[in-house]
Amino acid sequence: MKLMKESHDKSSKKHSSREQKCTSSSKVKQNGAHSSKMKPSDVTSIDESLQVSADISKVKHISGDTDEMDVNVTVGPVERDQNDGHKKSHSSEKINKHKSRSKSSKERHNEKVQKDRTADMDIKTEDHDGCDSAADRQASPPVKIKKKKVKDEKTDEKHDTADKNHRARKKRKNESSEWDQPEKKPKKMKTNEEEEEEEEEEKKKEKMKDKKDEGTEKWKWWEEGKSSDTQKWTSLEHKGPYFPPEYEPLPSNISFKYEGKPLKLTAQTEEIATFYAKMLEHEYTTKDVFQKNFFNDWREEMTKEERKVIKSLSKCDFTEMHKYFVEKSEERKNKSKEEKQVLKEEASRLLEEYGFCLLDGHREKIGNFKLEPPGLFRGRGEHPKMGKLKKRLQPEDVIINCSADSKIPEAPKGHKWKRVQHENTVTWLVSWVENIHGRPKYIMLNPSSKLKGEKDWQKYETARKLKMSVNSIRKEYKRDWTSREMKTRQRGVALYFIDKLALRAGNEKDDESADTVGCCSLRVEHISLHKRIDGQEFVVEFDFLGKDSIRYYNKVPVEKQVFKNLRRFMEHKDPEDDLFDRITTVYLNKTLNESMPGLTAKVFRTFNASTTLQDQLRKLTTDDMTLEEKMLSYNRANRAVAILCNHQRAAPKTFEKSMQLLQEKIKKKKEQIEEARKELKGAKRAHKETPSDKSSKLVEKNEKKVQNLCEQLKKLQLQETDREENKVIALGTSKLNYLDPRITVAWCKKYQVPIEKIYNKTQRDKFAWAIDMTDDDFQF
DNA sequence: CCGATCACTTAGCATCCATCTG
DNA sequence: CAGATGGATGCTAAGTGATCGG
Numbered sequence: 158m159k160l161m162k163e164s165h166d167k168s169s170k171k172h173s174s175r176e177q178k179c180t181s182s183s184k185v186k187q188n189g190a191h192s193s194k195m196k197p198s199d200v201t202s203i204d205e206s207l208q209v210s211a212d213i214s215k216v217k218h219i220s221g222d223t224d225e226m227d228v229n230v231t232v233g234p235v236e237r238d239q240n241d242g243h244k245k246s247h248s249s250e251k252i253n254k255h256k257s258r259s260k261s262s263k264e265r266h267n268e269k270v271q272k273d274r275t276a277d278m279d280i281k282t283e284d285h286d287g288c289d290s291a292a293d294r295q296a297s298p299p300v301k302i303k304k305k306k307v308k309d310e311k312t313d314e315k316h317d318t319a320d321k322n323h324r325a326r327k328k329r330k331n332e333s334s335e336w337d338q339p340e341k342k343p344k345k346m347k348t349n350e351e352e353e354e355e356e357e358e359e360k361k362k363e364k365m366k367d368k369k370d371e372g373t374e375k376w377k378w379w380e381e382g383k384s385s386d387t388q389k390w391t392s393l394e395h396k397g398p399y400f401p402p403e404y405e406p407l408p409s410n411i412s413f414k415y416e417g418k419p420l421k422l423t424a425q426t427e428e429i430a431t432f433y434a435k436m437l438e439h440e441y442t443t444k445d446v447f448q449k450n451f452f453n454d455w456r457e458e459m460t461k462e463e464r465k466v467i468k469s470l471s472k473c474d475f476t477e478m479h480k481y482f483v484e485k486s487e488e489r490k491n492k493s494k495e496e497k498q499v500l501k502e503e504a505s506r507l508l509e510e511y512g513f514c515l516l517d518g519h520r521e522k523i524g525n526f527k528l529e530p531p532g533l534f535r536g537r538g539e540h541p542k543m544g545k546l547k548k549r550l551q552p553e554d555v556i557i558n559c560s561a562d563s564k565i566p567e568a569p570k571g572h573k574w575k576r577v578q579h580e581n582t583v584t585w586l587v588s589w590v591e592n593i594h595g596r597p598k599y600i601m602l603n604p605s606s607k608l609k610g611e612k613d614w615q616k617y618e619t620a621r622k623l624k625m626s627v628n629s630i631r632k633e634y635k636r637d638w639t640s641r642e643m644k645t646r647q648r649g650v651a652l653y654f655i656d657k658l659a660l661r662a663g664n665e666k667d668d669e670s671a672d673t674v675g676c677c678s679l680r681v682e683h684i685s686l687h688k689r690i691d692g693q694e695f696v697v698e699f700d701f702l703g704k705d706s707i708r709y710y711n712k713v714p715v716e717k718q719v720f721k722n723l724r725r726f727m728e729h730k731d732p733e734d735d736l737f738d739r740i741t742t743v744y745l746n747k748t749l750n751e752s753m754p755g756l757t758a759k760v761f762r763t764f765n766a767s768t769t770l771q772d773q774l775r776k777l778t779t780d781d782m783t784l785e786e787k788m789l790s791y792n793r794a795n796r797a798v799a800i801l802c803n804h805q806r807a808a809p810k811t812f813e814k815s816m817q818l819l820q821e822k823i824k825k826k827k828e829q830i831e832e833a834r835k836e837l838k839g840a841k842r843a844h845k846e847t848p849s850d851k852s853s854k855l856v857e858k859n860e861k862k863v864q865n866l867c868e869q870l871k872k873l874q875l876q877e878t879d880r881e882e883n884k885v886i887a888l889g890t891s892k893l894n895y896l897d898p899r900i901t902v903a904w905c906k907k908y909q910v911p912i913e914k915i916y917n918k919t920q921r922d923k924f925a926w927a928i929d930m931t932d933d934d935f936q937f
Numbered sequence: 938c939c940g941a942t943c944a945c946t947t948a949g950c951a952t953c954c955a956t957c958t959g
Numbered sequence: 960c961a962g963a964t965g966g967a968t969g970c971t972a973a974g975t976g977a978t979c980g981g
Binding site: 525527529534535536537540591593594596598661662663664666670671673675703704705706742743746757758759809811815917918919 | 963964965966967968969970971972973974975976977
């Protein structure tokens with residue numbers, strides 16, 4: 158908690174200018190401006206049992222079953238800071254620098270071999286010996302070290318038996334699968350499923366939808382053996398993509414104005430103008446890069462005549478158009494029930510027609526069957542291509558993938574597909590090349606599909622496999638810290654970061670995208686070293702923009718050897734030079750693959766996330782908790798993972814307001830309790846003075862009332878804590894992508910929490926395999 | 938071997954929509 | 960019953976890592 162606060166204070170100071178900006182522009186998120194986050198004091202009124210975990214920001218995260226490795230993360234909720242403050246230091250001048258940076262790193266690449274020799278010698282003379290073995294032990298302050306307790310016997314036993322069962326089952330089945338096959342307990346599952354289905358059926362009856370879905374049995378693909386790695390399907394039939402509606406020209410009374418005068422545009426030019434007009438209120442239309450990119454692309458699409466006239470964006474007036482669209486969307490909102498119903502039916506008809514495909518004889522839901530409509534590109538963060546025109550797709554841009562003997566989807570009238578292919582080694586149905594970066598895009602199946610589910614399952618099995626070898630891998634990379642070879646040292650430290658901090662691998666990027674980094678692409682400017690700070694030794698301070706330009710800010714105490722290495726890596730380098738200049742993600746992954754087949758950098762994220770969830774759940778839940786308390790525990794465990802993985806979100810716009818409302822409710826409740834207690838006292842007194850049946854009943858009644866109110870209060874307080882802690886943390890990403898669903902399912906069963914409390918419908922669909930196959934003794 | 942390309946996963950934000958509340 | 964609210968869903972950008980091909 159202390160750490161977290163510090164990070165907060167620091168960053169809010171650092172970026173105070175950003176805050177100002179925030180208040181001045183309505184649409185900008187106001188993150189990090191609230192130092193009130195996660196006050197432990199808020200919890201004081203809550204049950205003691207909960208307080209144990211109140212300080213969730215300090216996630217002691219011990220990965221795997223190791224006794225000797227003290228992986229321990231203290232991740233402050235990283236104040237997010239996307240576009241403004243932090244980026245200021247990475248402003249447009251920087252982009253140029255950036256270019257030179259990549260050059261220099263490439264050059265360095267070429268020099269590597271020669272350099273290595275000399276550098277290695279250096280290392281040997283300077284610190285290869287045990288000069289700091291004693292100091293090393295001291296390096297991590299005891300406070301920060303939380304040795305993983307040896308597993309208690311109970312779990313050990315369980316694990317063992319589970320393992321044995323596992324093996325036994327595997328034998329019985331004699332299956333060819335490389336990864337573990339499901340454990341099935343049909344009895345148990347059935348009851349659960351029936352319940353679920355009943356509930357759902359009721360709902361559906363009321364709403365009369367998804368009839369077909371109900372009719373067809375769900376495909377339990379996980380009960381079949383593992384399918385081929387290369388061949389993804391044997392038959393595939395679908396309807397092709399759904400094209401967005403054609404452009405509807407503006408009514409004649411709405412005009413675009415240039416230099417104050419109405420100017421009629423051709424439909425094509427007008428359409429692009431509407432893209433801009435629609436986002437007039439958005440902050441990014443004020444950005445230089447955005448305007449420049451937009452105007453360039455727009456002019457390119459104009460006719461010669463238009464281009465002759467329209468020469469400056471500042472002379473363009475889109476306000477009338479803008480107003481028109483605002484009115485239109487208003488209209489849409491105010492539509493009557495009947496009209497809305499019609500629209501809804503239309504949408505579900507569309508889904509019915511385009512939303513499914515037939516894969517190996519099973520009807521599977523498609524993830525995104527609609528082609529992306531044209532518009533203006535808005536990358537995340539400070540993207541150099543923001544504002545560029547994303548062009549309208551023609552059938553001629555689109556490749557269809559399906560079986561040769563299936564009914565080939567028809568191209569819209571008068572058009573042809575770019576190509577129709579029958580490639581069963583890939584999972585996509587439709588692809589096209591997006592014009593902003595020239596990258597391919599795909600239409601693929603929904604997460605509930607076999608193709609996705611199986612892959613997901615496999616992912617978690619790989620992560621579980623890592624659990625077996627993580628000890629030796631950790632030993633290895635620690636040994637690398639003192640290697641004679643610079644490259645190996647860098648590898649060791651990078652791997653340590655990836656493991657301990659769950660950093661992403663950090664592939665190289667080109668200059669055509671936002672300047673964000675991961676582990677291997679960290680630059681000297683992204684870390685600072687503190688030999689001693691805030692009572693801790695050897696602290697590394699990270700401050701960089703990661704994926705989606707989400708800021709990662711963290712102060713981490715590290716082993717002395719790591720610290721020394723980092724200092725060495727930074728020597729004689731400019732801020733914009735790569736920190737790990739000798740290694741790449743490819744090299745890293747190659748090494749990892751040698752340690753364990755299938756292992757890559759990203760597996761560590763999955764592994765550490767899932768392990769953390771399991772550990773936290775074990776720590777935070779007890780049998781005697783109420784359902785609400787268990788839910789809070791789950792959310793906290795989930796949150797620990799989200800913090801570890803730095804999954805952030807903008808604080809909800811209405812956060813302050815709704816929080817206040819909740820607090821008022823709590824206050825009221827407290828008053829009510831006070832009142833009820835008084836009444837109870839009165840009743841008791843009355844009963845003492847003149848005991849009677851009636852008076853004793855009154856006492857009872859009042860007692861109950863107080864009790865009820867107290868319970869209600871507790872619920873509200875739990876809600877408050879949960880929401881406060883969740884302000885800028887996004888739980889969804891980890892839940893969906895990093896946490897082995899079987900951990901959750903097992904926990905739900907063990908503690909009798911209905912699975913619907915944790916997973917909504919979509920999530921239950923995605924994790925159907927896990928829900929069906931998992932017993933309460935599942936161990937990740 | 939290595940950069941380019943391709944396929945697939947992971948990500949946050951916007952909008953939709955069901956439910957709650959006053 | 961309207962309006963607010965917050966979770967669910969839709970959307971598409973932005974990562975990772977395997978494979979391709981020179």
